[in-house]
Amino acid sequence: MLEIKFVRHNLPEIEKALSRRGETADLETFKQCDAKRKTVLLEIENLRHRRNVVSEQIAAMKKDGEDADDFVTQMREVAGKIRELEYRLSENENKVKQILLGLPNIPHKSVPAGKDSSENPVVKQIGTLPDFDFEPLPHWALGKKLKILDFETAAKITGARFPLYLGKGARLERALINFMLDIHTTKHGYKEILPPFIVNRDSMTNTGQLPKFEEDLFKLKGWDYFLVPTAEVPVTNIHKGEILNEEILPILYTAYTPCFRSEAGSYGKDTKGLIRQHQFNKVELVKFTKPETSYDELETLLNNAETILKILGLPYQVVNLCTGDLGFSAAKTYDIEIWMPAQGVYREISSCSNFESFQARRANIRFKRKGEKGTELVHTLNGSGLAVGRTVAALLENFQQADGSVLIPEALWPYMGGLEKITP
């Protein structure tokens, strides 16, 4: 959410930012309701003041045994008027709030203009692409041959777009989760979190999934609860409503969770393999920072995620999401895209974003500077470090051998019980 004062005084800029993202909003209604809200509020405050003063007077008179009936009658009328105005106020406030909740974040000035993902500039490319002297298989075919992935059985158990890992495949997934968490906690200074996998509506609203994107979520029947689409939601909400001390910032959390996404509107896209599933595992990085350091922290967050790929030896590129591709809550996002040789494309494996105060304002996460009065909103950031299923897919495809086996990166050997290679 953007600050109401900012929106109020920068309507043209908001409009411009919206159009850069290819979006629109009903700013005219916002203007009207906001103005109305203010005049009504002023009127209410005046009446409340009068009521407070006279009520005190009534108290004094009663104490002295005087008759205050006239004042009481008067105030009865005032109370009625206040009630009426309060109703009108809340009507306008609700409209204003709904519009505010529907406004996406303002892109940072370093975000390039563009209409969609095809216009995301590549920031860097790391690693060398594998050069096969045979036709590389897609990971789903490898998974089947190696008997470590079985999507047919998963479909039998649940339905389409669910993974079933078997044997070494299950072990590999678990190894990667532990490996990633270990790197982030021991090398990068993050604190490990294991959060609830189900969250309430308030938490989803704070991070921006709601109210706009409810159709992307799995909702529990009979509860106003949702399955987490990313650990970002429960972890960011750890500090909701809190006023943090300056000294404890930045706060760095890393968390493994499964992620559940309805993938509404993506039918027919990436139907094969581990790329687009209703359930996948992810290790997430979350930061709470002071405003002046958040963009530096975004760079280190990106580096922390990249480190995983560097250690694993997987080739990737980093793109800077353009205005048209930027997520709703983000002010700036880098995507890390992993090379998938069988398809000959780069696929997103991590998304690292600075939300500035957008989520903090909704979640009311503030901090206090030492020796200064008042509070400020923190900046929140997060990024995948990394999506585990897609990492498995990338490992299989990039490290496949002519004999159908797949080499396991050395860093994972201890996590695989010494296994260096998966063979059919």
Place this chain on the structure above:
RNA sequence: GGAGAGAUGGCCGAGUUGGCUGAAGGCGCUCGCCUGCUAAGCGAGUGAGGGGUGAAAGCUCCUCCGAGGGUUCGAAUCCCUCUCUCUCCGCCA
């Protein structure tokens, strides 16, 4: 699932026959004093959000005692609903 207790400021904790209590007291924190050092001591200050006014310091008004609603001239205090926490019983990984 059954029975009961509770939710107050950064923290602890008073306040429920409704009326100068935005909230005593303590801790913590900030500034000053004192003090060979440390500790202790003394003095002052110290919630948040919003509005008006002002160049600013400030002054002033409104709101907030888990959330929402109600009663009342007036509610932290009374009533209702919800959420959460704790205790006991039951059940259970």
